[in-house]
Every structure is written in C-alpha cells, then in structure tokens.
Amino acid sequence: xxxxxLERRAVxxxxxxxxxxxxxxxxxxxxxxxxxxxxxxxxxxxxxxxDGLAMFPGGGTGNVPGYGGADIYEVQDALRLxxxxxxxxxxxxxxxxxxxxxxxxxxxxxxxxxxxxxxxGSAARNAGGRPAYGSTKPAAEGPLAWLLPIGALxxxxxVAPFATRYQHVHGVTRxxxxxxxxxxxxxxxxxxxxxxxxxxxxxxxxxxRMISTPICLYDCDVPVDGATAIVVSAVQTAPDLRAPxxxxxxAGVTDGRPxxxxxxxxxxxGCATADAMWARTDLRPADVDVAQLYDGFTIEVVWWLEALGxxxxxEAGAFVDGGTRIDLGGELPVNTxxxxxxxxxxxxxxxxxxxxxxQLRGEADGRQVAGAEVAVVTNVxxxxxxxxxLTTMSR
Amino acid sequence: xxxxxxxxxxxxxxxxxxxxxxxxxAAESFPPRGICRTCRSRDVALVEIAGPGHVYSFxxxxxxxxxxxxxxxxxxxxxxADHPGVRVAGRLRGCAPxxxxxxxxxxxGFEPGPGGCSIPSFxxxxxAS
Numbered sequence: 025x026x027x028x029x030l031e032r033r034a035v036x037x038x039x040x041x042x043x044x045x046x047x048x049x050x051x052x053x054x055x056x057x058x059x060x061x062x063x064x065x066x067x068x069x070x071x072x073x074x075d076g077l078a079m080f081p082g083g084g085t086g087n088v089p090g091y092g093g094a095d096i097y098e099v100q101d102a103l104r105l106x107x108x109x110x111x112x113x114x115x116x117x118x119x120x121x122x123x124x125x126x127x128x129x130x131x132x133x134x135x136x137x138x139x140x141x142x143x144x145g146s147a148a149r150n151a152g153g154r155p156a157y158g159s160t161k162p163a164a165e166g167p168l169a170w171l172l173p174i175g176a177l178x179x180x181x182x183v184a185p186f187a188t189r190y191q192h193v194h195g196v197t198r199x200x201x202x203x204x205x206x207x208x209x210x211x212x213x214x215x216x217x218x219x220x221x222x223x224x225x226x227x228x229x230x231x232x233r234m235i236s237t238p239i240c241l242y243d244c245d246v247p248v249d250g251a252t253a254i255v256v257s258a259v260q261t262a263p264d265l266r267a268p269x270x271x272x273x274x275a276g277v278t279d280g281r282p283x284x285x286x287x288x289x290x291x292x293x294g295c296a297t298a299d300a301m302w303a304r305t306d307l308r309p310a311d312v313d314v315a316q317l318y319d320g321f322t323i324e325v326v327w328w329l330e331a332l333g334x335x336x337x338x339e340a341g342a343f344v345d346g347g348t349r350i351d352l353g354g355e356l357p358v359n360t361x362x363x364x365x366x367x368x369x370x371x372x373x374x375x376x377x378x379x380x381x382x383q384l385r386g387e388a389d390g391r392q393v394a395g396a397e398v399a400v401v402t403n404v405x406x407x408x409x410x411x412x413x414l415t416t417m418s419r
Numbered sequence: 420x421x422x423x424x425x426x427x428x429x430x431x432x433x434x435x436x437x438x439x440x441x442x443x444x445a446a447e448s449f450p451p452r453g454i455c456r457t458c459r460s461r462d463v464a465l466v467e468i469a470g471p472g473h474v475y476s477f478x479x480x481x482x483x484x485x486x487x488x489x490x491x492x493x494x495x496x497x498x499x500a501d502h503p504g505v506r507v508a509g510r511l512r513g514c515a516p517x518x519x520x521x522x523x524x525x526x527x528g529f530e531p532g533p534g535g536c537s538i539p540s541f542x543x544x545x546x547a548s
Binding site: 169175176177180185186234237238239 | 421424449450475476477478479480481482484485488492494496506507508509510516521532533534536538539
C-alpha cells in the first residue's frame with residue numbers, strides 16, 4: 025500500500041501555539057496571530073509561502089461563548105496573504121489536517137495553515153464561573169432538538185449516558201477509568217504549557233463533585249484560552265521544510281445515527297473510523313509508539329483504545345488500571361501533554377496533533393517517548409470522528 | 420420546535436407520545452423524518468405509542484447549567500420492547516437519583532418544560548405519577 029494514497033502526498037510541516045491558560049488577557053485574534061506566526065516559523069517557512077487557510081469552526085465565531093476567536097478573512101487581511109484555497113470546517117473536520125492534506129495533495133495549495141482559537145476559559149469566568157457551554161443555544165433543532173428541551177444542556181450531559189451504558193455492559197468501574205485522568209495529570213506535570221500540573225490522586229478523583237453521573241469534574245476537559253496553528257505542506261516541498269512529519273493514513277467515517285441520543289450502541293464508538301484508518305496502512309496497533317486520543321471526557325479515551333484495537337471491547341478498564349501501560353515508558357503512552365483533561369481544551373484534536381508532531385520529531389522536552397516513530401491521533405468520537413497515523417519521514 | 424417537530428410537541432401537550440411508523444414495512448422510528456429509515460418509503464404516519472418502556476441508559480445531572488435550572492434531575496434514554504427502533508430521551512420521575520438503573524421499567528409521561536411546551540417525562544413503574 026503506498027504513495028497513491030492522497031495523505032502520502034502531504035506532510036505536517038509546522039505546529040505553533042499561543043500562550044495557553046485559564047484566562048489569557050489577549051484577544052482571540054491576537055492569540056491566533058501568535059499561533060500562526062509560530063507555526064510558520066516552526067515549519068521553516070515564511071508567511072509569504074502560505075497560500076491556503078483553514079479553520080475550525082467555519083464562519084467565524086460559533087454561537088457558544090469563547091468557542092471561536094478569529095475570522096478567516098480577518099486573518100488573511102492581517103497577515104497580508106494571498107490564498108488559493110480556504111475552508112471553514114465543522115462537518116468534515118474529522119481531523120484538523122484532513123481537508124488541508126487533500127488541498128495540498130491535489131495541488132490547490134502548497135502550504136496551508138489551519139488554526140483553532142478558543143476563549144472558553146474567559147467565557148466561563150464571564151458567566152460567573154459557571155460553564156457557559158450550552159447556555160446560549162437558540163431554539164432546539166438539528167441533532168440537539170430532543171436533548172436541549174429536557175435539560176441535557178451540555179456535552180457532559182449528552183455524553184454521560186454513553187459512560188453509564190459502557191460501565192453497565194462491561195462491569196467497568198470509575199476506580200479503573202480514573203487512571204486516565206490521573207495518568208494524564210502526571211504527564212501534564214512534565215509539560216510547562218499544561219494548565220493543571222499539580223498531582224491528582226485517586227482519592228481526589230473519587231471525592232470530586234459529580235457533574236452528570238458517572239462523569240465527575242476530573243472526567244471533563246478544561247475550558248481555556250489559547251490558539252493552535254498547524255501547517256500542512258505538499259510532500260514535494262519537504263526539502264524546504266525544517267522537520268516535516270509524514271501522514272501514513274487518515275480517515276473520518278460517520279456511520280449509524282449521527283446524534284447523541286440515537287447512536288445505536290452507546291458502549292462502542294469510533295469503530296468505523298478506526299477500521300477505515302487501519303485499511304489504509306500496513307502498520308498495526310502494536311506498531312504505535314504513542315497515542316494522542318481525543319479526551320473531551322475520560323470515556324472518549326476508552327472509546328478510542330477499544331476502537332483502534334489497543335485492547336478488546338470492555339477491556340479498557342483493565343488496560344488503564346494503575347496507569348502503568350499509558351504512562352511514559354509504558355507500552356502505549358497516552359496524551360503525553362496532559363490531554364485536554366489537564367493540558368486544556370484546545371479542541372478538535374489541535375492540541376493532540378501538536379503533541380504527536382513534537383513526539384515524532386523528538387522535540388517533546390521533558391516528556392519524550394524514546395524513539396517514537398509512529399503516533400496515532402484521534403478526534404472526538406460519536407458521530408463526527410477522525411483518526412490518523414503520523415510517522416517520522418524516514419520510517 | 421420547528422415545522423417538522425410541531426406535531427410531536429402538539430401531541431405531547433395532550434400527553435401522547437408520537438413516533439413514525441412506515442405504512443410499507445411497518446418499521447417504527449424516532450424522531451419523525453417523513454421517510455422510513457428502514458425501507459426509505461415516504462409513506463409514513465405518526466402513531467401514538469404507550470408503555471411499558473425500559474431505561475436503555477441514563478445520567479443524573481447535578482450541574483446548574485442555567486441560573487433557574489433545578490438540580491439534580493435524571494435524564495433517561497428509553498426503549499420499548501414492543502417498538503423496536505424507537506428510543507426517546509426524557510426526564511425521569513418517581514425514582515430517587517441513586518435508584519435509577521439500566522433496564523428500569525417506565526411508563527410514558529410528560530411534564531411542563533421550557534417555553535410552555537410539554538417534555539417527555541417518564542415515570543418509574545409502580546410510582547405514583
């Protein structure tokens with residue numbers, strides 16, 4: 025299997041981030057410019073090389089406070105770019121680099137910047153410390169039409185029944201799954217950019233307040249302020265790039281019923297996407313050196329561990345128990361930057377992609393997985409999801 | 420409420436739970452889409468279904484997402500042995516939060532919701548509604 029796959033004609037060439045924190049006193053637009061300029065420099069390029077722009081969400085700021093931070097046209101104007109390809113992404117955002125890879129592989133652009141900016145930390149504070157998420161949704165329609173009226177106002181409440189069902193079907197306990205947030209906090213202590221770095225114990229976890237059972241405070245990712253930018257380049261430009269990373273395989277399948285309440289089997293998520301990804305590569309789960317698995321909530325890491333075949337259905341509780349396997353030095357270090365649970369909700373796998381690139385370059389200072397050559401990155405789960413394998417160029 | 424969902428909410432106001440049934444293959448589905456999700460026939464009709472149902476999954480929400488939101492409350496996803504293909508989300512009454520469980524039998528019910536509409540509010544079997 026080889027070079028005919030379009031993702032083999034694209035590389036991830038640069039990653040960059042603004043300051044990240046619970047509250048950054050800088051506009052979302054300025055954070056966006058910080059991240060883009062950092063990512064372009066990281067790629068070994070200049071802004072004049074950039075001829076494509078993409079962002080999540082599309083259409084500027086979403087209708088949730090702090091959900092977006094910069095409009096694509098304002099960014100193009102401020103940076104004085106000329107673009108031959110642009111895209112906002114909501115549907116089809118299975119991975120940040122998915123559509124940009126298609127653009128450079130098909131010659132529509134050579135170097136695409138995709139960015140994601142959040143000000144959700146400030147938005148939560150401005151709402152009186154109360155999570156602002158879900159509080160400004162207009163009339164219920166679309167996939168949330170049947171959930172908002174009954175008070176399932178937040179993604180926490182919408183995802184919680186998945187965790188309930190999973191634990192019921194497989195007899196997995198909160199004490200086992202706690203090792204996902206606990207181990208990720210251990211990772212975060214090694215990452216100076218993570219927002220929560222103090223040690224977290226099992227007792228802390230079990231004493232934490234419930235948000236929506238069985239999801240407690242530490243099962244939820246952390247709203248933050250921050251921007252992330254990623255540069256995706258055509259593979260033939262590799263000689264001009266500082267440290268590109270190869271895209272071995274990528275996929276994003278929406279199957280079943282695309283809704284949080286109607287999804288067929290709440291105990292099993294992400295399988296169609298994972299299967300489609302593995303079908304595009306000769307690599308197998310045992311070849312993966314480090315995993316950056318989307319973690320809006322603890323249960324989403326469970327979905328991906330099982331969907332990708334790192335363990336069997338219902339086995340994630342035993343897999344993560346004690347944290348040894350998923351810690352640095354374990355057989356599958358997971359979310360080595362702290363993930364969104366401790367590193368911050370940079371959202372849509374932007375933070376996960378940045379960490380995968382740094383690990384494959386050997387640039388994950390203080391938390392490097394020795395000899396990492398293959399990384400898996402996943403995004404969300406449920407009805408919109410993506411999964412990709414990234415590798416070193418020499419592999 | 421949209422033009423697509425208006426009939427559901429109108430029926431809910433009178434205490435009736437409507438789902439969609441296909442006139443061609445008899446499959447039932449929720450929410451109504453004006454097309455059968457099994458055979459894709461457009462010859463579908465809204466029909467009332469009744470209990471008993473059972474809890475497929477649930478969550479007890481403790482977070483006060485809005486200033487006037489009373490917590491805790493239980494959200495259930497209910498399926499019906501006599502109506503395969505139908506799953507409806509709603510509140511749960513007649514059961515303490517710590518006693519809710521998967522497979523708990525429930526009856527169909529409604530309660531006042533936001534904006535003057537009646538929202539599904541299932542009643543634990545054996546509880547006084």
